[in-house]
Amino acid sequence: MRITPLDAWIAGKVGHQGELLTRSAIQAWQLNRLRETLALVREKSAFYREHLSAAPTELGRLDDLAQCGFTTPEDIAREGQRMLCVSQGEIERVVTLDSSGTTGAAKRLYFTREDQELTIDFFRVGMSTLVEPGDRVLILLPCERPGSVGDLLAKGLERQRACPLKHGPVRDLAETLQLLAQEKVDALVGVPVQVLALARQRNDQARRALRLQSALLSTDYLPPAIAVALEEAWGCRVFDHYGMTEMGLGGGVQCEARRGYHLREADLYVEVVDPATGREVPEGEYGEVVFTTLTRRGMPLIRYRTGDLSRFIPERCACGTALRSLEPVRQRLSGRAALGASLTLSQADLDDALFPFAEVLDVRAELSHQGDRDHLSVLVRTVPGAGNALRPRLKAALWSVPALAEAQSRGVLDLALQVDASGYAPPLSAAKRAIKDTRGPTGMSKSEQCLSRAGSCR
CATH class of the missing domain: 3.40.50.12780 (ANL, N-terminal domain)
Known part of the structure; x- marks a missing residue:
């Protein structure tokens, strides 16, 4: 090593x-x-x-x-x-x-x-973990504007003597898969759920033509099940990157x-x-x-x-x-939703339960308060034709999440599951996935309320 x-x-x-x-x-x-x-x-x-x-x-x-x-x-x-x-x-x-x-x-x-320049230099060195000189690297991040994350990454790769291919976020699965095969791409950089959708696209011909060796996932948290799915589908190594705009885009890499x-x-x-x-x-x-x-x-x-x-x-x-x-x-303070007096639920909990299903492409959730109970609405987007047979398996997986099971036993939570089998939907924003909590401050833990009040915990 x-x-x-x-x-x-x-x-x-x-x-x-x-x-x-x-x-x-x-x-x-x-x-x-x-x-x-x-x-x-x-x-x-x-x-x-x-x-x-x-x-x-x-x-x-x-x-x-x-x-x-x-x-x-x-x-x-x-x-x-x-x-x-x-x-x-x-x-x-x-x-x-x-x-x-x-x-x-x-x-x-x-x-x-x-x-x-500091960011470009970090990208140059960090990418050498998974990319060799001469490798062709498909960039599935915003790259149109000068100084955008994809643009700076491309400059770093060029200085490493690799060949960056600017693409941008995944809009059309078939088109991007065809590009991966035609351009003989060695590595890609992208958003976890977007790259997962590529791997779970049912296109055996394009999959056989791929020679992908590695993938770096960034801009959102990487559920372990997604990393496993990519490695099984493509036989490539999957790396995780940590960064945010406030850090100058690059913070750390595996x-x-x-x-x-x-x-x-x-x-x-x-x-x-x-x-x-x-x-x-x-x-x-x-x-x-x-x-x-x-x-x-x-x-x-x-x-x-x-x-x-x-x-x-x-x-x-x-x-x-x-x-x-x-x-x-795996999670943010603002992404932890309180259920009752002592339970918390995060996007990571839902991801761990649902992404292991080979049909699942994305998971979104919203928490509201209706009457005297909390109400969790979960939207699961799947590959086309997943059908109704998947629904009870997904529901059982959700109730296996400890916080949800305990909230159900206490009678403080209702759960609604919607399965959308229309396939991949292009991203509407670059925001990290998190449970949308519409209940207001009462749905926050003490530490989250502290963080939400500017200056109160300084």
Whole structure:
């Protein structure tokens, strides 16, 4: 098994001269970059001058960062321009995101040319985990606009001497499958449910013509059942990528061990904290992922609350790197719906129950309150002709989910299942899949209510 290519890349960035990268070298670099970043934002950003006014002016060690307040999505929506550390003329790319917070205001993220170069370089190195020079790589992500994720990925692949093929999100399954075969694609990058629909398309001729060796899935959480389905259908290796626009699109990627994400630790300082108290949790325990940018100059982010839930895997990775491994993210704080007094349900729970069925293409759910009971509506999209025979099996699988079974036994939940056997439907948005909870704040756990109130848990 090869060591992750991020190891040598980060060793070069942090100036490590030894044979193997060490944690002490990484942490020394991170501490110096944190000091520089805090000095930069205090000098250049009106927002951070106020936000960090009570924080220590000098960090003696990495743990001291905990004395700096969190930055939240609501902060970006309200104060985005005041976070800038450069003039507007130096901004190369502005990305507008719909906010899932309480204000409803859009978030705008600002990137300089140099900031985007950092992402391109990460894509160049990270993709070398699964792509060799000369490989043909189909990009099933937005790539029309300069600076979009697909555009930056293509540039990174070109620098790796691979051949990127810009396609965009999957709209027509037959057309994309034909392209995969005709172009002799070696690897693809795409969204989990879209790539699953390709693999479950009943086209034996196109499947036999494929020579796909690997797939990298991104932009949404990867249910294990989808990874298994792709490997069984195509005989390829499936890798998971972690990132978000706020991170500069790239955050971490799996190595050949495919256990957790190795993070770009020369560019990001990542913490896992208790979402209710804000305190860092012991290594190996679950909490909310929080990150600080170390090398970004346009719009640095200090202790940004992602809302993602994960943990650092305590054991060293089998690939041999000193880089930490973040367990694959399966759910978000805002994606956990409370059922009664002590039960919670997430999109991951539904995915684990339903995606193992070979006919299933997508799973969507909405939770509402009707009378004195919660009402869960689940829409399952399947391959054409799945028929009514599948419906009772899906219903039984849903009732096997512990939270749903317990809610049913308590008499606090009704379940409605709709099966749409019309086949694949092109995506209407790039939003991550999550249970749509229309019940309001009463459907949130205590930690989620804390996160939803901007600044209340800082």
